[in-house]
Amino acid sequence: MENKAFITTLADTEVAFRFHLHGTGMLFHSCEKKRIPEGYRGAFLSVGPEKFYSYAQENRCTPETAEFSCLMMEAADFLAERNRTMFHGAAFACEGAAYILTAPSGTGKSTQLQNLRRLYGDRIRVINGDKPILTLGPEGRITVWPSPWNGKEGWAGRDHAPLKGMVFLEQGEENRLRPMEGQEAAAALIEQFIYSAKTAVSVHTVCAAADAAARTVPLYYFVNRGDTASSRVLFEGIRKGGSV
Amino acid sequence: MRGKYFLHPQVVCEQVAGRYFLIAFGSALESLPYLREINETGAFFWKKAGEGYDLSTMAGEAAGIYETSPEEMEEGLLLFFDQLERAGYVTRDETGE
Numbered sequence: 001m002e003n004k005a006f007i008t009t010l011a012d013t014e015v016a017f018r019f020h021l022h023g024t025g026m027l028f029h030s031c032e033k034k035r036i037p038e039g040y041r042g043a044f045l046s047v048g049p050e051k052f053y054s055y056a057q058e059n060r061c062t063p064e065t066a067e068f069s070c071l072m073m074e075a076a077d078f079l080a081e082r083n084r085t086m087f088h089g090a091a092f093a094c095e096g097a098a099y100i101l102t103a104p105s106g107t108g109k110s111t112q113l114q115n116l117r118r119l120y121g122d123r124i125r126v127i128n129g130d131k132p133i134l135t136l137g138p139e140g141r142i143t144v145w146p147s148p149w150n151g152k153e154g155w156a157g158r159d160h161a162p163l164k165g166m167v168f169l170e171q172g173e174e175n176r177l178r179p180m181e182g183q184e185a186a187a188a189l190i191e192q193f194i195y196s197a198k199t200a201v202s203v204h205t206v207c208a209a210a211d212a213a214a215r216t217v218p219l220y221y222f223v224n225r226g227d228t229a230s231s232r233v234l235f236e237g238i239r240k241g242g243s244v
Numbered sequence: 245m246r247g248k249y250f251l252h253p254q255v256v257c258e259q260v261a262g263r264y265f266l267i268a269f270g271s272a273l274e275s276l277p278y279l280r281e282i283n284e285t286g287a288f289f290w291k292k293a294g295e296g297y298d299l300s301t302m303a304g305e306a307a308g309i310y311e312t313s314p315e316e317m318e319e320g321l322l323l324f325f326d327q328l329e330r331a332g333y334v335t336r337d338e339t340g341e
Contacts, residue, residue, distance in 0.1 A: 182261035190260060190267075190279060197269040197278060200256050207258035207267070214261035 005044060006033035010075065011084045011133040011145040011160075017071060018044040020052075023064035024071070030156030031148045045074040072131065072149045076195045080202035084135050085209045086194040089166075090155070091132035091144045092116065093125045097164035098144035099238055100132065102192050107169050108226045110153055115231035129155030131194060134163070136205075140212035165218045165238045172223035175230040177237035180221045182214030189213055248298045248337040249325050252276070255333055257290045266290070266333060275332055285310065286324055293325070293334065 005018040008031045016036065019025060025033075047070040056066035076086040089102035090109040101109045109130075116124045127144050130151025135143045142163040150156045168180065168188060189210040195202055213219070218241055224230035254272035258265050264287035268276040282290065285306070292302045303317040310317065328334045 183263055186261040186263045187265070187279065187281065190265065197267070197273060200254075200269055203256055203258065203267050203269050207260050207265075211260045 005036050007036060007040075008033055008148070010079065010147060011135050011143075013079070013082055013084065015075060015078060016040070016042055016044045017075075018046040019067055019071065020046075020049055021064050021067055023062070024067040027064060027068040028148045030146070030150060030154070045071060045078055047071060047074060068149075072147075073194070073196060075147075076131075077198055077202060079133060080195045080205045081199065083205055084133055085206050086131050086147065086149075087134050087209075088131060088192045088194055090129050090151070091127040091146075093127055093144075093157070093159055093161040094120075094123055094239075096161060098127060098161035099165045099167065100144065100163065101167050101169055103169035108171055108224065109169060110151065110155075111226045112169065112224070112231055112234060113155065114153075115226075115228050116235060119228065119231055120235060125159055126155045126157045127159055127161065128157060129153050134209050134213075136209050136212050140216040142209065142212055142217060163213070163217050165220065165241075166213060167220045167222050167234065167238065170221070170223050171226060173225065175222075175224045175227075175233045177220050177222045177224075177233055179241075180219040182219065185219045186210065186214055248296065249293050249329065249334040250337060251290065251294050252333050252335075257282070257287050257294075259287070280331075280333075285320075289321060289324055299325075 004025060007014055007016045047067060052067040052070045053063055055070055056063045079086060089100040090113045091098055091100045092113060101112050103109055128146045128150055131147050131149040133145040133147050135145065137143060143160055144163050145160040146157050190206065193206040195206060197203055220238060222234055252272055254270045255266050255268050258267055264282050264284060266280045266282055268278055288306065289302060299321055303314045303321050307314040307317040325334055329336060
C-alpha cells in the first residue's frame with residue numbers, strides 16, 4: 001500500500017491520498033506528489049472498493065476513473081471543512097487575474113476556453129479546466145487555485161490568481177454578454193459548488209464563498225453560439241467589465 | 245396563540261447576496277431538498293424559532309418591525325410554519341409549553 005499513497009498541496013493546504021488501484025495514481029498527473037514521510041500519522045483521504053466499483057458501474061467508467069472521481073468528492077468535503085471550496089467551472093488567468101466560466105456540463109465551458117486559448121495564446125493561462133478550488137481571504141477576496149480534477153480535456157495549470165470575474169454560460173442563437181447582479185446569481189452560484197454537504201461547517205464555507213463571489217466579483221451572463229466570434233465578445237466584455 | 249416549532253437540526257438558514265436559503269445537510273438530504281429559498285421575513289421567523297421563541301412572542305415582536313397587527317402576523321406565521329412543517333423543515337412542539 002505504501003506506493004499507493006502520496007501527499008500533495010491543494011490550495012495551499014496539504015492533503016494525503018491513499019488509493020487501491022495503481023492506475024488511479026497516474027490520474028493525479030497534474031499535481032506534485034510527495035512520498036508519505038516515515039511515521040506519518042495524519043489522515044488519508046481514501047474510498048473503499050465497494051464504493052468506487054459501484055460508481056464505475058453507474059457511470060460506465062473504468063474503476064481507476066471511478067476511484068479518482070470518488071477521491072475528488074472526498075477532497076472537496078475535506079477542503080470545505082478548511083475554508084476551501086471546489087467549484088464547477090473552467091478557470092483561467094489573464095494578466096494576473098482569474099476568471100471562471102461556469103455552466104452545467106455540456107454547455108460550452110471547454111469550447112469557450114479552447115477558443116480563448118486559440119485567439120489570445122499565452123495571454124490565457126489555464127488554471128483548471130473543470131474543478132478549480134476557491135479560497136476566501138480577508139475582505140471577501142477569492143483566490144482561484146488548480147486541482148488535479150481537470151475534466152476530460154485534462155487542462156491543468158499550476159498558477160493561482162485572484163478572482164476577477166465569473167461568467168454563467170448559456171448556449172443560444174446570439175452572442176450577448178450582460179452583467180449580473182449578485183442577487184440574481186445567488187442560487188446558481190450555490191449550486192455550482194462541489195461537495196456533499198455533510199456538515200453545517202461545510203455548508204457555511206460554501207455559502208460564505210458564494211456570498212463573497214456575489215458581492216465582490218463582477219458576474220456576467222453570457223448567451224452565446226460557442227463560435228470564435230462569441231469568445232471575442234466574451235474576452236472584450238470581461239476585460240472592459242460591461243455589456244457587449 | 246401558544247406553541248413552538250423545532251427546527252430540523254440538519255438544516256441551516258444562510259444568506260447569500262441578500263437572499264435567504266434553507267440548506268439541508270447530512271442525513272436531512274435524504275428527505276429534504278438541498279436548497280429552498282425563503283424571504284427575509286421567513287428568515288427572521290426561522291431565526292426566532294431557533295432561539296426558542298413561541299409563536300405569540302414572535303408575532304408580537306414581528307408586528308412591530310413589519311408594521312402590521314399581531315393578529316395578521318399570527319396568521320402569516322401559522323401559514324409559514326405550516327408549510328415548513330408539511331415539507332419536513334420543522335416540527336410542532338406538541339407539549340404546548
